[in-house]
Amino acid sequence: MSPYRNLEEYNIEITNEVKEHFSKIVDDIGEDVTREGLIKTPERAAKAMLFLTQGYKQNAEEILKGAMFAEEYDDMVIIKDIEVYSLCEHHMLPFFGKAHIAYIPNGHIVGLSKIPRIVDVYARRLQVQERLTHDILECINSTLKPKGVAVVIEAAHMCMMMRGVQKQNSVTTTSGFRGQFEKIETRNEFLKLISSDLS
Ligand SMILES: Nc1nc2c(ncn2[C@@H]2O[C@H](COP(=O)(O)OP(=O)(O)OP(=O)(O)O)[C@@H](O)[C@H]2O)c(=O)[nH]1
Ligand SMILES: [Zn+2]
Numbered sequence: 001m002s003p004y005r006n007l008e009e010y011n012i013e014i015t016n017e018v019k020e021h022f023s024k025i026v027d028d029i030g031e032d033v034t035r036e037g038l039i040k041t042p043e044r045a046a047k048a049m050l051f052l053t054q055g056y057k058q059n060a061e062e063i064l065k066g067a068m069f070a071e072e073y074d075d076m077v078i079i080k081d082i083e084v085y086s087l088c089e090h091h092m093l094p095f096f097g098k099a100h101i102a103y104i105p106n107g108h109i110v111g112l113s114k115i116p117r118i119v120d121v122y123a124r125r126l127q128v129q130e131r132l133t134h135d136i137l138e139c140i141n142s143t144l145k146p147k148g149v150a151v152v153i154e155a156a157h158m159c160m161m162m163r164g165v166q167k168q169n170s171v172t173t174t175s176g177f178r179g180q181f182e183k184i185e186t187r188n189e190f191l192k193l194i195s196s197d198l199s
Helices: 012-028 041-052 060-065 114-123 129-144 184-194
Strands: 068-070 077-088 094-104 108-110 148-157 172-179
Touching: 012 041, 060 114, 060 129, 077 114, 077 129, 077 148, 077 184, 094 114, 094 129, 094 184, 108 129, 114 129, 129 148, 129 172, 148 184
Parallel strands: none
Antiparallel strands: 068 108, 077 094, 094 148, 148 172
16 A cells, blocks of 8 residues: 555545534534535535545655665755644644754665655644654654654644734744764754755
């Protein structure tokens, strides 16, 4: 089975069930679900929600294992500014921002696109930013077994912007470091490179 399962493979019964729930929500908030503009809304919302949570059906380890190549390169590899869109598990509202990821190979490198792909696998679930950071970190660490891995995520949370505390400019930064990145010099080099426009 492809590790990149997507919407086309979604179970029609689940889509219809989620659609019925959205229909009820539209009704419960006082809207007219039969109004022209809203007729297809429960179905669209169901498909959007299933798309945004498709990570539960995907396997990040398989994605990484599918493109690991033996290579004697033992310097830092950094992929920065990877867009992240996730849903906070408390309010099911989006949080979004950027992930910066680095690893130091240990006999194997990985296809570059696979790093953003595994970010999406873990982001497309109900998450907290801390767990998202650690899920990505542990997946790379246990699958690629590099000499070191680092993950930094900077994100804004709609549940803190549109409602609740209503702060528009706060950004949450989470990070995780394993192996050689636990050494302060290596970690600082990574942090310096992700803050530069030239890395
Ligand atoms: N640590 C962490 N907290 C998060 C994340 N996303 C949302 N939250 C927080 O989850 C908390 C849930 O707190 P509750 O008091 O149960 O919910 P609430 O009454 O809606 O809280 P307010 O947002 O303060 O109105 C809030 O403080 C949110 O800011 C996340 O990724 N990580
Ligand atoms: Zn929230």
